[in-house]
Structures are given as structure tokens and as C-alpha cells.
Amino acid sequence: MSDTKKPQGAELSEDVVRRVAHLSRLALDDASIERHRGQLVSILGYIDRLRELDTENVDPMAHPLDVVNRLDADEPRACLSNEALMKMAPQAAAPFVRVPKVLGGGEGA
Amino acid sequence: MAEIKSVELKVGLEVHVELATRTKMFTRAPSPAHPDYDDSPPNTLIDPLVLGLPGALPVMNREAVEMSMLVGLALGCEIAEFTKWDRKSYYYPDLPKNYQISQYDLPLCYDGSVYIPLPPTPEEDDEHERHKRIGIIRAHLEEDSGKLLHELPGGHAIDYSVVDFNRAGTPLLEIVTQPDFVNADEVVAFAQFLRNICRFLGVSEGVMQKGHMRFEPNINTIITLDDGHIVKTPIVEIKNLNSFRSLRGAIEYEFKEQPERWKKDGKEMGPGAKSTRGWDDVKLVTLMQREKEDAHDYRYFPDPDLIPVQVSREWKEKVRERLPELPHVRARRYIHDYALHAKEAAALTDEHDVCLFYEETVEAIVQAIPGVLSDRAGRLAANMILQQGAKRANEQAVLVNELGITPGQIAEIVKLREEEKIGSSAADELFGLLCESGGSDGGSALRAESPPADKEDTAQRAVPPMTVEALAEQHNLLQVRDEGQLDAWIDEVLADPANAKTVEDVKGGKTAAIGRLVGGVMKRSGGAADAKAVRERLEEKLGG
Numbered sequence: 001m002s003d004t005k006k007p008q009g010a011e012l013s014e015d016v017v018r019r020v021a022h023l024s025r026l027a028l029d030d031a032s033i034e035r036h037r038g039q040l041v042s043i044l045g046y047i048d049r050l051r052e053l054d055t056e057n058v059d060p061m062a063h064p065l066d067v068v069n070r071l072d073a074d075e076p077r078a079c080l081s082n083e084a085l086m087k088m089a090p091q092a093a094a095p096f097v098r099v100p101k102v103l104g105g106g107e108g109a
Numbered sequence: 110m111a112e113i114k115s116v117e118l119k120v121g122l123e124v125h126v127e128l129a130t131r132t133k134m135f136t137r138a139p140s141p142a143h144p145d146y147d148d149s150p151p152n153t154l155i156d157p158l159v160l161g162l163p164g165a166l167p168v169m170n171r172e173a174v175e176m177s178m179l180v181g182l183a184l185g186c187e188i189a190e191f192t193k194w195d196r197k198s199y200y201y202p203d204l205p206k207n208y209q210i211s212q213y214d215l216p217l218c219y220d221g222s223v224y225i226p227l228p229p230t231p232e233e234d235d236e237h238e239r240h241k242r243i244g245i246i247r248a249h250l251e252e253d254s255g256k257l258l259h260e261l262p263g264g265h266a267i268d269y270s271v272v273d274f275n276r277a278g279t280p281l282l283e284i285v286t287q288p289d290f291v292n293a294d295e296v297v298a299f300a301q302f303l304r305n306i307c308r309f310l311g312v313s314e315g316v317m318q319k320g321h322m323r324f325e326p327n328i329n330t331i332i333t334l335d336d337g338h339i340v341k342t343p344i345v346e347i348k349n350l351n352s353f354r355s356l357r358g359a360i361e362y363e364f365k366e367q368p369e370r371w372k373k374d375g376k377e378m379g380p381g382a383k384s385t386r387g388w389d390d391v392k393l394v395t396l397m398q399r400e401k402e403d404a405h406d407y408r409y410f411p412d413p414d415l416i417p418v419q420v421s422r423e424w425k426e427k428v429r430e431r432l433p434e435l436p437h438v439r440a441r442r443y444i445h446d447y448a449l450h451a452k453e454a455a456a457l458t459d460e461h462d463v464c465l466f467y468e469e470t471v472e473a474i475v476q477a478i479p480g481v482l483s484d485r486a487g488r489l490a491a492n493m494i495l496q497q498g499a500k501r502a503n504e505q506a507v508l509v510n511e512l513g514i515t516p517g518q519i520a521e522i523v524k525l526r527e528e529e530k531i532g533s534s535a536a537d538e539l540f541g542l543l544c545e546s547g548g549s550d551g552g553s554a555l556r557a558e559s560p561p562a563d564k565e566d567t568a569q570r571a572v573p574p575m576t577v578e579a580l581a582e583q584h585n586l587l588q589v590r591d592e593g594q595l596d597a598w599i600d601e602v603l604a605d606p607a608n609a610k611t612v613e614d615v616k617g618g619k620t621a622a623i624g625r626l627v628g629g630v631m632k633r634s635g636g637a638a639d640a641k642a643v644r645e646r647l648e649e650k651l652g653g
Contacts, residue, residue, distance in 0.1 A: 063417055067416045068418060071170070077137040080155050080157065085155055093269070100269060102201075
């Protein structure tokens with residue numbers, strides 16, 4: 001985190017809010033864009049306050065708990081049934097979960 | 110405008126390897142990358158974590174972490190003492206949690222390198238070994254997504270998409286190389302080398318058709334113009350190539366196309382210029398793909414549900430002890446111990462299953478022939494596998510170990526040959542017969558030493574096991590050294606008027622001509638005569 005970076009809370013533009021909303025798949029109308037902008041500005045303003053702290057000699061923390069290496073043995077356990085998933089799925093085409101048509105791309109992690 | 114003088118290629122490779130653990134990366138639902146579960150029905154390898162249900166918490170798979178360390182060690186990487194998990198957020202229907210757990214800034218393995226074997230250039234002799242160093246930037250662990258299907262099984266068209274979550278959460282090791290490759294051959298050689306190493310390590314079956322390995326080359330070209338200027342074309346990343354053929358095809362296509370693209374649009378390498386393309390396996394072209402969000406839009410942050418991994422010296426050393434003898438080390442051993450040529454050693458080690466088959470054959474020969482030295486056994490096994498075996502494997506487009514013949518049977522052939530009971534062409538024929546017998550017909554030519562344990566098939570059990578020697582005898586492949594029989598054939602040949610001139614030549618001192626008579630006898634015997642014995646008898650008879 002660069003210390004020279006200006007606090008950006010107050011300057012958060014509507015466009016940035018719209019982009020974040022899009023990335024979060026939230027359909028926000030104009031009124032709620034303004035409302036969310038206000039809320040985000042106050043959150044970012046709080047984070048800006050944290051920048052005032054001197055973190056020069058503080059190691060980055062990966063996790064608040066001081067615990068490492070919680071590892072499981074590689075032994076299979078029971079699964080959910082396909083029926084259970086079919087009941088939960090908003091739309092099903094058994095044995096699959098049905099989703100709106102996706103055109104190519106994005107296959108695999 | 111300046112003309113293009115030359116074009117160089119530059120490629121870095123990302124490889125995704127699905128680790129063959131029994132269970133998934135962060136939950137103990139079985140994983141489809143393990144052979145026990147790879148044909149599970151759709152949406153059955155699922156649990157609350159796989160589906161991203163509220164409240165489900167991840168727990169790391171120790172074996173996945175250790176398999177990744179094994180690969181890292183085999184690739185000469187450093188193993189991080191401290192590593193953590195980050196969320197990579199994006200929305201896609203095959204990603205149920207709306208984020209992928211990955212390792213962003215602290216990968217488990219980093220800073221490695223390997224030496225890949227390259228084929229000899231035409232002007233070099235076959236014995237020469239060529240290697241190239243490929244740098245490994247990092248190898249980090251993450252989880253795979255589910256699978257989107259755009260038609261139903263059986264090819265039924267649908268106007269929606271469907272998701273199978275079986276693959277979601279499978280441990281995925283992403284290996285990233287330095288952009289050290291300058292042609293498609295090198296990239297494919299590395300990809301095959303890596304697949305072979307993963308198979309030796311037992312971390313993946315490496316079945317390309319099942320998506321166990323997927324490749325994403327980052328490709329650009331460096332163009333030198335005739336006025337001395339140098340232009341770098343924008344990097345193109347090709348997504349999800351799942352065969353060596355498409356990997357090669359996509360790289361060769363981009364090598365050709367990028368200078369053409371530059372001529373049209375003038376775009377050069379730089380921030381924001383990188384693009385993502387897919388490979389069309391039918392049209393053999395790369396196609397522009399939907400742009401994934403830029404890296405900062407993935408909103409990486411440490412996963413609060415997972416604690417870090419700390420790798421102690423002891424843990425790392427314990428994992429190191431699991432490293433098997435790797436293929437290139439085996440190749441060096443064959444060259445040193447068995448006096449094989451580099452090319453032979455490479456051919457015996459570049460496929461995991463063939464390599465083990467070779468070693469079993471060496472061992473079987475040592476067992477079958479009392480007193481044979483292991484270097485001799487190594488040589489004899491190599492000859493059989495690289496000559497009789499490779500020839501048939503190529504014809505049938507299978508691996509030598511898939512031909513049907515067993516290492517024990519090869520050892521028996523070698524033994525008969527060493528005892529001079531069969532000639533070289535008989536050895537070859539016997540090899541062929543034994544391949545057929547081990548095939549799908551369940552052994553028509555031979556009831557092997559260990560008859561099939563099929564209780565139903567009483568007919569098979571009724572047939573007594575036949576030794577390889579008995580099979581050779583049945584097919585008249587044993588060499589005949591019986592003097593009476595040899596004399597009969599020899600006399601026929603000597604009496605043949607067509608040979609009169611040759612006989613005179615030999616008697617007149619042209620001893621080299623005797624070869625033609627030996628050939629005549631061999632032919633008459635149907636290849637069964639012992640050529641050495643025939644020559645000796647002929648020399649006696651003709652006083653040569």
C-alpha cells in the first residue's frame with residue numbers, strides 16, 4: 001500500500017460505483033447508485049484513516065488467527081446426492097443445473 | 110515503410126495439472142481426476158463446499174499440498190516456507206462460490222528450472238544429446254471450476270446451458286514458465302516432458318482427453334525490420350489447449366499471424382495490448398475471446414476461511430524422500446550401466462509405462478538367464494523393445510507395453526536367442542506371435558504361464574500352459590542343428606544345377622561365394638536351419 005496515494009473516498013465517481021456494481025452482478029437504479037456511492041465513500045473514508053498509522057515495521061498478516069497447517073487426510077467422505085442438488089437448484093435439467101445460455105469462453109479455472 | 114527482415118518467436122507457458130488426489134482441494138468429496146471416480150455421473154461428486162452453500166468451510170487436502178511440493182522439487186523449485194490462500198473473484202456459472210481459491214503473491218513453489226531434451230538437428234549425429242534450460246517462475250495450487258455444457262449428453266441441442274459441478278474444487282497445480290521458448294517444438298517437448306514427470310511422480314495420469322493437463326501459451330513475436338528497427342507484437346494468450354497437437358497448432362498459427370496483424374493494425378506490445386484467444390481445432394485458427402477482467406478486477410484478497418501453510422525443513426525433506434528416480438536420471442543410468450546410446454535411453458524413458466516395462470524386462474532377463482550380467486540384460490532388453498517392440502507399436506499406434514507381450518515372454522525369447530535355439534528372424538516372428546496372443550482374443554496362440562483366472566472359461570483352463578519354447582517349436586521356429594537334416598538340405602542345394610557355378614567358385618578358392626550357398630540352405634529349411642552350423646558343414650564338404 002503506497003503512502004503517497006491520495007485518499008480516494010471523497011472522489012469516488014458514479015462510474016466507478018456502476019463498474020463495481022456490474023462486477024458484483026448487482027442491478028442498481030440511479031437512485032441506489034447515489035445511495036451506495038455515499039455508503040462506499042464512508043467505508044473508504046474509514047480505510048483512509050487507517051493509512052495514518054505507521055506500518056513501517058509491521059509484517060503483513062495473512063490471517064488473524066495464529067494457526068497454520070490445518071490439513072486433512074485425503075480420504076473421501078459422503079457426498080450430497082444428485083437429487084438433493086436438483087431440489088436446491090433454481091432451475092434444473094436433471095442431472096444438471098440449468099443456467100442461461102453461455103456462449104463459449106471461460107472454460108476451466 | 111520498412112520491410113520485415115526476420116521474425117522471432119517468444120513463448121511462455123502456463124500449464125494446469127489436475128492432481129490425482131482421491132478428494133478435492135478443500136473438501137473431502139471425491140475428485141474426478143482420480144481414476145476411481147473419473148466416470149462418475151454428473152453432479153454426484155458434490156457437497157455443500159463444492160456447491161458454495163452458505164456456511165460451508167474449506168479444509169486443505171494434505172496430499173494435494175505434498176503432490177505440489179513433489180512437482181516443485183522435480184522442477185528444481187524452491188518450496189515456500191510460508192504460503193497462503195487468496196480469493197480470486199469473478200462471476201461465471203461454473204464457479205459456484207463466485208470466487209476461486211488460488212495463491213496470488215505467495216506461491217507454494219517458485220524459481221525452478223529444468224533441462225528439456227530437444228531432437229538432434231539434421232547436421233548432428235544421433236548420439237548427440239541436446240538440452241535446453243527452461244526457467245520455472247512459479248507453481249501454485251488452486252481449485253478447478255465446474256464444467257459448462259452447451260448441449261446435453263448425446264448431442265441433444267438446448268437453448269440454455271447446463272452445469273456439472275463434479276470437477277469444481279479439484280486440486281489444480283498451475284505451473285508458469287519463463288518466456289524461454291523460441292519455437293513450437295520446444296514448447297511441445299516441455300509439455301511432454303512435464304506430463305512424463307507428473308506420471309513418474311504419480312501426481313496425474315496425464316490423460317489429455319480427460320483434461321488432466323491444459324496448456325495456455327503466451328505468445329508474441331519480435332520483428333526485425335530492414336531499417337534495423339525492432340518491433341514486439343502484443344502478447345496473445347491462448348486459453349485451454351488440451352492436446353499437444355493444438356498446442357503446436359496454436360503457436361505456429363500465431364507465429365505466422367502476428368506479423369500480419371501488426372502490418373494491419375500497427376499494435377505493439379505494451380500495457381493493455383495483451384489479448385486472449387481460443388484455438389479452433391477444426392478451422393485451425395485462433396479466435397478472439399471475451400476479455401476477462403484485468404488482474405486488479407479479480408479483487409484478490411487473502412481468504413479469511415483458510416489459514417496459511419508453513420513448510421518446515423522436516424516436512425520438505427520428508428516429501429523429498431518420496432521423489433522417485435526421474436526419467437532423465439534413469440536415462441543417464443541406462444547410458445552408464447547398460448552402455449545404451451543417448452537416443453536409445455531417451456526412447457526408453459520418455460513414456461512412463463514403456464520405461465517401467467523396459468525395467469521389468471531387464472529384470473526378467475536377469476531371472477531367466479542364469480549368470481547373465483545386468484549390463485548385457487539391459488542391452489538385450491533395449492534391443493527387443495526398440496526394434497521388435499517399437500516397430501509393432503508404431504504400426505498399431507500403441508505403446509510397447511500395450512502390445513500384449515509380457516516382459517517374461519520377451520525374456521524367454523532373449524533366452525532362446527542367447528542359447529542359439531532361434532535365429533534373429535525367428536525371434537522377431539515369435540515376438541509377433543506373442544503380441545497377438547496377449548491381445549483381445551485372450552490368448553489363441555499361447556496359454557501363457559499364468560492362465561487367465563476366468564472361472565467361466567473352462568476351455569481356457571483345460572489347455573495346459575505352453576512355454577515360449579514350445580510355441581517356437583509349434584511354429585517350426587527352433588533352429589535345426591540335427592546333422593542328418595542339415596545334410597539333407599545341404600545335399601539338395603549342392604545338387605541343384607543352378608548352384609553348380611557357385612560350388613566351383615568356392616572349390617576354386619572364392620570362399621566368399623559360400624554365403625550364397627548358406628542362403629540357399631536357409632531358404633530350403635524355411636529359416637529353421639542354424640546358419641552357423643550350415644556354414645561349417647558346407648566348408649567341410651567343399652574343403653574350403
